[in-house]
Amino acid sequence: MFHNHRKNALAITVTALLGSSNVYSEIEVNISYLQQEIDQGPVLSNILPEPEDAGLQGAKLAIQDSNTTGRFLKHKYQLQELVDEDPEVLLSKAKAQYDAGIRYFVVNTDDQTISKFTETLGKDALIFNAGSTTNALRQHMCTPNLFHTIPSRAMLTDALAQWLKAKRLQKIFMITGATPEDKAYSNSFKRSVKRFGLSIVEEKDWSFDTDLRRTAQSEMPLFTQHRDYDVVFVADERGDFGEYVLYNTWLPRPVVGTQGLMPVAWHRVVEQYGAAQLQSRFEKSSGRWMNGKDYSAWAAVRTVAEAVTRTQTNDASTNEAYIKSDQFQLAGFKGRKLDFRSWNGQLRQTIPLVHPRSLVSLSPQEGFLHPTNELDTLGFDQKETDCTETRK
């Protein structure tokens, strides 16, 4: 018996000298990251600005993570990044990169620019939307080579509505900001309200132009005056007035939506399921906290790297097929394995509900069932889209 071990040990050493028994061939993978700087306009609540490199730092960390893995497989990942405010500059860069052979594109732009990317680049390019939450991209754009790692607004508002339902916060007072994005967020929430059987008791548009930092205490109670409501919903994506709704409502009620209790793709307070390690890696590499855009870009780059790791090739169509297959799974620190919806390329994921200092809950909520996958209770199920199952 003991003799046998010896022999084994010897055999191992010999193999080690010859090179490891699991042999991998060298692969170099270039991933393009294109980010559009979007001017949000002046906001009232401007004390804590969003980081300008939101997204980029996530992509960079994913490259680091992937190269640590790649070192053992002789795979090398490189990020070709460009941040610019002009979508045309980004598009022409993408075209040049495509012509130079790059096939993986992580795109952090508005929805219109994403549509242009799908028109500009060849069908064999894999495009990952890591910036736009626009619902229409998931409902009506069934481009087979487009994937979304950032959740749709529908996923976010469904996650919130499930929680409201679970907490029996039935009657909702809605406040919607002035931008098209705010209206889109509100419309998405209305869909969720209908879906999960909640009711809206009042809808108001925010159109005030006073400086609420000084006058919120006198203006907000009057604005939210109503006989009865359980909760106040705010749609203010850029953070203009929403922060001033909290603690200033006519009735003392919780505030949810873009402020107060927020459904998000990611937040510093997410620590479960090994997320603490991702958070500390991110802080170490970027010097700040990881947000939803960072997470979405991270997930996009990791998706490409995970495919290359498993398929052992840089061939885009092989990897596209793998990403769409049942075999694909991404360990995304969200408590479940993550994969993509076959009909619209959306990354399935749990949605944390947070306030600035703590995680409150994680949707889908217990008891919201789905015939195939509970994660599909968030966002657009296949029947709710124009897309066919296969997206070929």
Added chain:
Amino acid sequence: MNFKKSLTALAVGSLLASSALYAETAYVSNEKDDTISIIDLDTMTVTDTIDVGERPRGIILSKDNSKLYICASDSDTVQVMDLATNQIIKELPSGEDPEQFALHPNNRHLYISNEDDALVTIVDTETSEVLAQIDVGVEPEGMAVSPDGTMAVNTSETTNMVHWIDTEKHELVDNTLVDQRPRHVEFSKDSKLLWASAEIGATVSVIDTASRKIIKKITFEIKGVHKDKIQPVGVKLSDDGRYAFVALGPANHVAVVNAKTYEVEDYILVGRRVWHMEFNQDQSLLLATNGISGDVSIIDISKMKAIKTIKVGRYPWGVVIKP
């Protein structure tokens, strides 16, 4: 870990010496309380709770059962507790964020995974000297040293690999790609097979040590539990070679696997988010830590059932048993 043989040897010794006057004692690390709970297995009660470093996770006994090694992850150290006095007598350099570790059969070399730094640190427990640091994948987690002492293995959770380390040269010699988020690794007694759990992949891979290739992948299915909640973490092999027990995390069950045919024979209901396990000395009992419910389940192997639950601290993580 794999020091059953020395445990047995020692047990025989202590039986002769003390005629089993002393009951077996279980030590449980409480990740969110920064404590170790001490359980008397005769009375099945917690007899003491000891303050230790921050975020204690992996714990192991020295081969002579006189010391407890504790990975105090957030204190960036491995603490050494003297089990005669329950005092921390030493802190070993561990590298940053030590999570799990394994003791070489030589009772000296501690192999520590440094989760934040993608390193395995090898420390001499006697001289407190760092012998080597080896680059591994992202978020190194599980550690094991083969009972024959020739090979150490480490899993990296985000790289999804089992890394093979030559214990003589302290060098990485090979990598085996496994499923998503590999957690725990456990060698068979004869060192010929390695069992590796993959939490998100929901599988346990059985790997041939000589070729470092996967020979079998075990999957799990529990009626009424969504497949995504089946997340294998801890693995424990019985000395008689009959069983492998696999803790299935948020599925709240421990799977009983036939270690010869690799068939899953049973699922034992335990507490919430079951994590790591340990046998008592004669292997009639298996203790399992339940993170979310904050307790330890005691499984009777003859009945394949949890017979008792003992409340410990917040988020119990690791468990060892001193004969």
